[in-house]
Amino acid sequence: MKPSPRTLAHEEHGLLLGQLALVLAPQARSLPVTISVLLVLLMSWRWLLWRQRAPLPSRLMLALIAGLVILVAAALVWQSGGNMGRDLSVALLGAFVVLKLLESRVLADATLVTQLCFYLLLSLYLFDQPFWLALYSLAIAAWLLRNWLFLGHPEARGYLAAWPLLGRLVLIGLPWALLLFVLFPRLDRPLWRLPQTETVAATGISDTMSPGSVSQLTQSTEVALRADVEGGPLPASALYWRALVLWQFDGKTWRPAPLRQRHAQPAPGLPATDEAPPYARDLGEMAGKASAGDSISYNITLEPNQHQWLFLLDRGQAIDPGAGAVVNADGEFFTSDPIDQRLRYRARSAPAKAQALDLPTRQLALALPPGNPRSRALATEWAEQYADPAQRARAALRLFAAAPFSYTLSPAPLGREQVDSFLFDTRRGFCEHYASSFVFLMRAAGVPARVITGYQGGEYNPIGGNYIVRQADAHAWAEIWLEGRGWVRVDPTSAVAPSRVEHGIDAALEASEIEALRAVRDPGWLRDLRWGMDGMVYTWQRWVLQYDxxxxxxxxxxxxxxxxxxxxxxxxxxxxxxxxxxxxxxRRRQADPVQALYARFCRDLARHGCVRGPAEGPQDFAARAARRLPAAAQAVQDFSERYTRLRYGRQAPALHSGELAGLRQALRRLSRQLAR
Known part of the structure; x- marks a missing residue:
């Protein structure tokens, strides 16, 4: 005859409810709000039923709730254009696990809920893989295994120490996991990608630049990229993380030249063990001489931004083939797909070699829209006064340094002729104002010039040994073409606010303008703590998530x-x-738990001068110990009687675990009395 299924106890219902709540809690970071609210309501309902010891809902009620969940899911699928996606799939799994919990009455139901909790725990890694999630999921997985063991074997609670057992299993499995992780052949790219229900919003540097487009990023403390450079920290003036080249100007907005971006070829690759000598001070310093430094190798971990361009340290020369990048004649590096997940790549940069300027590029680098007559007149005056184009560039820098220009996030509105309005009227602006007006002046003076956008600077973390570049470090600068030197970097912002380049944007602005970033970089123990946390995050990303x-x-x-x-x-x-x-x-045969407790009993008494004789029976030894230790006589007799019943008596198996637990308690009471 088939035995009837075991009904769950009240405490076991609470155990299932608690473990499911801990598994679902991290899902709130990524699940749709509607589904998250529904899960909270269902879990709250189940908790109230458990708290009040009320009966579980009927199958009809559960069927109606399941229909409601399916309707909500269908509405979300319709709203997203028919895409089921990763987020909604995980949300539905969570909802139906909660519904299964609402009908769990016997051991088979509890086992299924526990197994589904493991699937939900694994689904957390479909979204992201921070190091804290690994620790959290390991702890919850261990607890799930413990609960599963006691659900199937409730009698084991009295004699089995679950946590030491799980600890031994982890120690056994850890060497295997480490060996397979380190030595198992890695793939350059994942075999498959998961569809997403919603597209992640684009962030960071845009492919256009107009007044205010860069300054609006400065209030964001989000990390744009992290970089570790071979040879240690670099001079602040060398930290130009180059992204895009902007050529076309319509009087307000700068844009790239689409035709030049289309003409790209596979980027030069780096060997797997590429090494580079120490870095020279600057790649393109505007100091009347060409840079002659060596190349530098570095690693960049780029955060998701939904763009296709990569950031390299000034003039990139080669990049890890695994990045699948292409490069054009302007030194812009692109990937084939938008960057929707964290990307790590190794790159190398070096001073750019001087190249001839062909006629189409020269025409593009001198093109200007009509307007801004005052700026044109000033540039014409420089062209007539200085034969050397580099001297015209220095004249523009002297203008910014001598006139009452200010570096600010809150410039006055510009007039219709924006360059004239900035140079001769408001004279208050951010990096995009200075880069735009400088390139306009250079082109009007007959010097080929272009705008470059990217990031400048970054916070060096001495604990992690890497740079932290935030969105607030967004910057725009210029490049001019000089005969015999090629394209040379010129940062007009350094003329009006030198501290921007040397010490970061927060040093160049007033406290009220960039309070958020200054709070992040405040010195003191909080900064050291933040560096330590960021160092752990970066190490996790570098050696675990991006171990390719x-x-x-x-x-x-x-x-x-x-x-x-x-x-x-x-x-x-x-x-x-x-x-x-x-x-x-x-392996030796493990001692009986009763005998193990009696051995501890004998050792405790021996430490207090009462040693058991080789042929002395338990009752005789207990009587002698009680006379020798009168203060603990009652505890000695209690333990001895319990031991005799367990060791020599006949008891039902169902009572054995309870008697064994009582024996453990008696031994603890004896230990406390002996310690007095």
Whole structure:
């Protein structure tokens, strides 16, 4: 006859409810708000039923709720244009697990809910993989295993220590996991990508520049990228993270030249073990001489931004082939798809070589829209006064440095002739105002020039050994073409606000204008704590999330393995397999838990001068110990009686676990009395 299924106890219902709540809690970061509210309502309802010991809802009620969940999901799918997507799929799984919990009455239901909790826990990694989530999920997974064990074997609570058992299992599995993670062949790209219900909003540098377009990013403390540079920190004047080249100007907005961006070719690649000598001070300093420094290698971890352009340190020369990048004649690097997840790539930069300027490029670099007569007149005066184009550029920089220009996030509105209005009327602006007006003046003076956008500066984290570049570090500067030198970087902002380049944007603006960023960079123990946390995040991203084929190859070279990764993997697996056999060979029969407690009882009494004789029985030994230790006599007799019943008596198996728990308590009472 088939036995009837075991009904769950009240405490076991609470256990299931608690573990599901802990599994669903992190999902609130990414699930649709409607589904999240529905899950909270269902979980709250289940908690009230458990708290009041009320009966579970009927199947009809659950069917109606399931229909409501499906209707809400269908509405969300219709709203998103028919895309089920990752977010909604996980949300539906969570909703139906809660519904299953609402009908769980027997052990089989509890087992299914626990198994589905593991699936929900794994689904957290479909969104992102921060290091805290790994710690959280491991802790919850261990708790789920413990609960699952006691659900199936409730009698084990009295004699089985679950946490030490799980700890031993982790210690056994950890070497295998580390070996497979480090040595298993890595892929350059994932095999598949998950569809998303909603498109992540684009952030960061745009492909156009107009007054206010860069300054609006300065209030954002979000991280744009992180970079670790070989050879240690760089001079502040070298931290120009270059992205886009803007050529076309309509009097207000600068835009790239689409035709030049289309003509791209695969970017030069780096070998897996690329090494670079120390970095020279500057890649393109406007000091009347060409830079002659060596190249530098570095790694960049770029945050998702929904754009296709990559950031390299000034003039990039080569990039990791795994990035799948292309580069055009202007030194712009692009990926084939928008960057919708964190991307890590290795790159190398060096001073750009002087190249001839062809006629189409020269015409593009001198083109100006009509208007701004006062600026044109000033530029014409410089062209007549200075034969050397570099001297015309210095004249413009002297203008910014001598006249009452100010660097601010709140400039006055510009007139119709925006360049004239800025240079001769308001004289208050941000980096885009200075870069735009400088390039206009240079073109009007006959000097080929273009606008460059990207980031400048960054906070160096000495704990993590990397730069933290935020959206607030967005910047615009200029490049002019000089005979024999090619394109040379000129930052007009450095003339009016030198501290912007040397010490960062927060040093160049008033406290009220960039309070958010200054609060992040405040010195003191909070900054050290933030650096430590960011260092852990960056290390996790670098060595775990972005541990790709290039990282593996470099690590193998450092370990002296080279290209023998498959052989090393097989050797490691064989070694671990042999080590697993060692405990089987040396394993001894575990002592009975009752005998183990009695051995502890004897050791405790021996430490207080009452040693059990080799042929002394339990009752005789207890009587002698009670006479020797009168203060603990009652505890000694209690333990001895419990031990005798368990060791020599006949009891039903259902009572054994309770008696064993009582024996443990008696031993603890004896230990406390002996310690007095």
């Amino acid at each position: 084929r290039g990282q593996q190859s470099r690590l193998m070279q450092q370990l002296g393995i080279g290209d023998s990764v498959p052989q090393a993997l097989l050797a490691g697996l064989a070694t671990l397999s042999l080590l697993v056999l060692v405990p089987l060979v040396l």
